[in-house]
Amino acid sequence: MTTEYELRLYVAGRTPKAARAVANLRKICEEHLRGRYRIEVVDLAENPALGRGDQILALPTLVRRLPAPIKKIIGDLSNTERVLIGLDLRARRALRATG
Amino acid sequence: MANNSVASPEVQKAPTGVPGLDDITHGGLPKGRPTLVSGGPGSGKTLLGVSFLVNGAQQFDEPGVLLSFEENADELAEDVRSLGYDLHKLVEQKKLLVDYVHVDRSEIEETGEYDLEGLFVRLGHAIDEIGAKRVMLDTIETLFGGLADSGILRAELRRLFRWLRDRKITAIVTAERGEQTFTRQGLEEYITDAVIALDHRVHEQISTRRIRVVKYRGSTHGTNEYPFLIDRDGITVLPVTSMLLEHEAPSERVSSGLPALDEMLGGKGFYRASTVLLSGTAGTGKTTLSAHFVNAACARGERCLYFLFEESPQQMVRNMKSAGVDVQRWVEKGLLQFHADRPSRFGLESHLLQMHQAVEVFDPDVVVMDPITNLMAVGTHTDVRAMLTRVIDFLKTRGITALFTSLTSSTQSLEHTESMISSLMDTWILVAVAEKERQRGRLIYVLKSRGMPHSDEVRSFRFTDRGIELLPAAGTRAPAGTAKPRRGARRKS
Numbered sequence: 023m024t025t026e027y028e029l030r031l032y033v034a035g036r037t038p039k040a041a042r043a044v045a046n047l048r049k050i051c052e053e054h055l056r057g058r059y060r061i062e063v064v065d066l067a068e069n070p071a072l073g074r075g076d077q078i079l080a081l082p083t084l085v086r087r088l089p090a091p092i093k094k095i096i097g098d099l100s101n102t103e104r105v106l107i108g109l110d111l112r113a114r115r116a117l118r119a120t121g
Numbered sequence: 122m123a124n125n126s127v128a129s130p131e132v133q134k135a136p137t138g139v140p141g142l143d144d145i146t147h148g149g150l151p152k153g154r155p156t157l158v159s160g161g162p163g164s165g166k167t168l169l170g171v172s173f174l175v176n177g178a179q180q181f182d183e184p185g186v187l188l189s190f191e192e193n194a195d196e197l198a199e200d201v202r203s204l205g206y207d208l209h210k211l212v213e214q215k216k217l218l219v220d221y222v223h224v225d226r227s228e229i230e231e232t233g234e235y236d237l238e239g240l241f242v243r244l245g246h247a248i249d250e251i252g253a254k255r256v257m258l259d260t261i262e263t264l265f266g267g268l269a270d271s272g273i274l275r276a277e278l279r280r281l282f283r284w285l286r287d288r289k290i291t292a293i294v295t296a297e298r299g300e301q302t303f304t305r306q307g308l309e310e311y312i313t314d315a316v317i318a319l320d321h322r323v324h325e326q327i328s329t330r331r332i333r334v335v336k337y338r339g340s341t342h343g344t345n346e347y348p349f350l351i352d353r354d355g356i357t358v359l360p361v362t363s364m365l366l367e368h369e370a371p372s373e374r375v376s377s378g379l380p381a382l383d384e385m386l387g388g389k390g391f392y393r394a395s396t397v398l399l400s401g402t403a404g405t406g407k408t409t410l411s412a413h414f415v416n417a418a419c420a421r422g423e424r425c426l427y428f429l430f431e432e433s434p435q436q437m438v439r440n441m442k443s444a445g446v447d448v449q450r451w452v453e454k455g456l457l458q459f460h461a462d463r464p465s466r467f468g469l470e471s472h473l474l475q476m477h478q479a480v481e482v483f484d485p486d487v488v489v490m491d492p493i494t495n496l497m498a499v500g501t502h503t504d505v506r507a508m509l510t511r512v513i514d515f516l517k518t519r520g521i522t523a524l525f526t527s528l529t530s531s532t533q534s535l536e537h538t539e540s541m542i543s544s545l546m547d548t549w550i551l552v553a554v555a556e557k558e559r560q561r562g563r564l565i566y567v568l569k570s571r572g573m574p575h576s577d578e579v580r581s582f583r584f585t586d587r588g589i590e591l592l593p594a595a596g597t598r599a600p601a602g603t604a605k606p607r608r609g610a611r612r613k614s
Contacts, residue, residue, distance in 0.1 A: 034238045042233075066239060070246035077223050078239040080268065093228060096268075100233035108230030 027051075027059035027109070028088035032078050035067040039098050043082035046099035054111055084108075132339040135183070135255070135291040138176025139169070141358025145343035146334055150315060153289035155282050157312040159296045159303040160319030165330060165351055166295040167192075168201065169319065170257040172356050173293050175206050177255045178216035183291075185255035186247045187219045190263035194219040204355045218247045224267030231269055237277040241284060248290065256285065256292040262306050271306075279311050303335065314338050320346070329474075332358055350474045359477055359511060369394070370572075375421075375487075375522055378413030381591035382550075382565070385580065387573035391548055394520045395571075396513050398543060400527035401552035406563060406582070407526040408437065409589050410552065411489050412446040414524055419451035423486035426479060427459050430495040434459035445587040458483050464495045469508045472496065476512060480519065488516055492526040493542070506542060513545050547571045552582075565591065 031047055033040035044063060051059045066073050066081070076085050076092075086093040086109055095108035106112040134148030143149050150156045150173070160166045174185035189197060197219060198208040211217035220243060247253065261278065268274055285292050294312060296304035303309045309316055316335040323329075332349050334342040349358040374389035383390040391397055399407050415425045429437055437459070438449050451457035460479050464472065480488065490512075497505050509525075516523045525546070543549050548570040555562050566579040581592040 032239065034242055039234055039236075046233075066242040070242045073239050073243045073246070074220060078243070079222060079224060079237055079264070080235040080240075081238040081242075082235065083239060091228070093230070095230040095232060097231050097233035097235040104230055104232035108232070 025058070025060045026089065027055050027086065028062075029059060030062045030064060030076070030085045030087055032064050032066060032073070032076070032081060032083045032085065034065065034081050040082055042098045042100065043084070046102075046105070047084060050099065050102055050105055054106065086110075134340075135177070136181060137169075137173045138180050139172050139356050139358060141347065141349065142169075142332070142356070145332075145345075145347060145358060146315075146337065147341055150291055150293070151338070151340070152291050153286065154314040155285050155290075155292040155294050155312050156315040156317060157294050157296060157303065157308055158317045158319065159298050159309075161298045161321060164298075164319040164321040165349070165356065166319055167197075167259050168204065168351055169317075169356055170259055170293040170295055171197070171201050171206065171208075172204070174217060174255055174257055175201075175208075175211065177291075178211050178214075183254035184216045184218075184251045185257065186244065186251070186253045187217065187257045187259065188222055188244055188247070188261075189219060189259050190222050190224070191260060193221040193223075203353060204351070205353055206355070215251045218251050218253065220244075220247050224264060226267050226269075229267070235270075235273065237274075237281070240277075241281065244281075245288075248288070254291060256290050257295070258292065259295045260297060261294060262296050262304065262308065265306055275306075278308070282311050348474060350478070352478065354481075357477070359473060359515070369520065371520065376414075376417045377410075378415070378417035379410070379589060379591060381580070382410075385567050385576035385578065386548070386570055387575055389573075391522060391570075392572065393522050394517055395522060395547035396517070396545060397522075397524045397548045397550065398527055398546035399524060399550050399552065400529050402529050402554065405552040405554055406584065406589055407528070407552060408432075408491055409441065409444045409446060409584070410550075410565075411491055411524055411526055412441045412444070412448055413588055415448055415451070415457060415487065415489060416446055418487040418522075419448075419454070419456040423456070424483060425451070425457045425487040425489065426483050426485035427457060428476065428479075428488070428490045429459055429461040430464050430490070430492060433461050444589075445585060458485075469496065469504055473508050473511060477515060480515070480521070485521060488521050488523045490523070490525045492528045494526075494528040506545070509542055509545055543569075 029047070029051070031043060033043060047061060051061065064072055066078065080096040082096070082098060084095040084099060093108055093110065095105055099105050103112065133152035134146070134150065135152040136143050136149035158166050158169055171187070174187055177183040177185050187197070192200065194208070194212070201208060208217060208219065212219060222240070244256070248256065264274055265271060294308065296306070296308050299305040303316060303318060315337045318333045318335050320331045322331070330349050330351065331346040333346045334344065347358050349356055371393045373393040374391065375393050376383050376390040377386065399410055401407050415427060418425050438452070441448050448457055452459070462475070493509065513523065527542070549568040551566055551568050553564045555564055563582050564579050565582050567575045578594050580594055582589050583592065
């Protein structure tokens, strides 16, 4: 099994927003990237020093560390289409066509 | 605005350490609160903020965090190196922490709810890491370009400023000036404690920087626009002592350069650190009298800075030599320095800045401006008077004795022409040419001299091969229209 997608999800504390983002991410990955991904959840409330490296501002932020280039998706990941676009799993144009 | 004029003892100040700025803010920025600094591109916002942090770290034992949204740590360090700031060293000493916040909209997708907690965590962590008391956010409005949801941004910025207040952080928040507003995104709605506006104008190729304290809740402050300069010593807001009238008034006296004139000035000459106005029509010997004054000062080993607004230094030196006063030797000894400029080349503020710089660099005991009337062509009388007030303030603070010559038009009465500046002067000497029995005589008299008994005599003088010589008092009267004749010496307070 190769880890094609290395994803890191930044949150701060166990907020409902964070929990929603984690759940949404797992669901999307299972549906679209089964067997090809790895998720790491970083809690900045516990490790505040880690926010600088990935230029984290907004929370939650999902960072696609691999494959390159780095992509960032901010928010609770509730819009699956947008998350797929952000991960380059769906073409940007498709969203416009389907509304 | 009414609350601005009421001084409240509860408002604590955090000094910026920027010369002049702490004077016009009566002590510095509101301690533990954010201050908005707004201005156009290149107006000096970042430099002002960095000065606030560097001075805080070096002079006031208050470490600072710089959250930069536009430049990274190396770029910033490079930018302020010319001001003599070594950011890398301060970072090493843990007195400063620079965090570059980079937002690139093209690599960010937004989906669903979010907040800026990440920014709070980073800032909070940085503050805790070095025990920061000061923070600069430069320029946080950049976020509006990086994130699409301005509703979230606004709510979060409001929360951020409240959070800074709760943590009692003294902060500078910079912002780009908007069309009609102080900031493009209306940050002045959120930061109401203090607002400072910077301005950089170029008028007829003359560039002037100005600073204004627009608002300062719970404190009095200077409300004018003040010129400031950025040079290798950092930022200086002029005048350095705008609000204060606390010059020392030395009782020491300095010679005018002519023993007979000293005699007319209570027998001892001018007060050190006082201002002297020497006025008269063209060709009455004002520059020669100035040269005598300079000559005497340099002979005492004092340093003289001579501003020429009409002649070149070479012309002046040559003319004085032929008048019998050799000032070239003092130039060679490094005691006398000339600064010649055509007044029309610069605006008044620029002249003020240049004089200020020249004085800072040369550190003179005596300054001559010859003739200040030429400056009047550059600005309105009110402006010139305001500028002279600042110059005089500055010179007095430094204990410098200053002589100003004034070229009077022969068609106007002296009092009229100079009424606007004479009140700034401690001593006022008039020189005039009078026709008497087909002979042109030169006259000199002391119109006023604060704090000393001075002569009311009108004395004749003549040019000799060793400069000016006052003739023995002979009861000459003042020419009509120049002054009321008065007799005898009287004490003026």
